[in-house]
């Protein structure tokens with residue numbers, strides 16, 4: 428099977444994007460892993476599939492697969508690439524589109540300056556909805572990680588996030604501890620582990636160990652979840668500039684019950700095709 432794809436990235440969080448608007452693509456977990464493999468395949472953190480709308484109030488459907496082959500609910504950097512992709516491919520002439528994902532509708536908008544703003548929806552804070560096993564709905568909760576007790580905030584942006592505050596993201600045990608948090612038994616769907624350093628009330632640094640992909644250079648939903656956690660903890664005020672290893676995002680949130688708005692770049696790197704078993 429010949430697979431045509433577009434390679435894109437949002438701040439170095441990289442994607443293989445597939446246009447399935449004219450014909451469906453049969454993606455098994457094994458095929459996703461083969462495409463995402465950085466030595467035997469194309470290589471990416473996530474695979475994004477563009478599908479026709481399945482309901483009248485949206486323009487497209489958006490499916491997201493992690494490099495480990497698992498299908499997930501949401502991808503923020505991918506949403507920015509999604510709207511650039513459908514524009515560049517002539518699949519829409521709208522500047523703002525409504526996109527159905529597994530966790531609800533998001534609205535990416537291509538701006539005149541080339542950046543993309545996305546209404547990422549309303550964050551979910553109830554533990555059961557993250558999901559996070561807890562008998563408390565406190566904003567900060569202790570999590571036993573090996574011999575350490577970590578103070579996390581559990582937030583869902585459609586996908587699950589566990590955010591902790593650290594003094595220095597460069598010194599934080601992101602890979603070793605992130606891998607343990609990702610698979611912690613109190614997160615039954617696993618979790619994206621965020622490490623947040625507060626510079627001031629409107630500026631942070633962030634590293635994320637992503638569920639199903641490991642540490643990425645940037646995580647859009649992770650930046651949204653980190654700003655929500657920081658505002659709820661009284662450490663941040665909207666809007667917040669989020670410095671990731673791949674570059675900067677701007678995140679705005681007016682508080683519980685309101686949507687998170689993310690602004691950042693989306694870049695097309697190359698077009699390609701791959702023989703797929």
Ligand SMILES: N[C@H](CCC[C@H](N)C(=O)O)C(=O)O
Nearest residue numbers: 502503504586637638647648
């Ligand atoms: N690893 C995430 C999906 C990709 C999210 C990230 N790449 C973003 O930009 O939001 C998860 O398993 O929930």
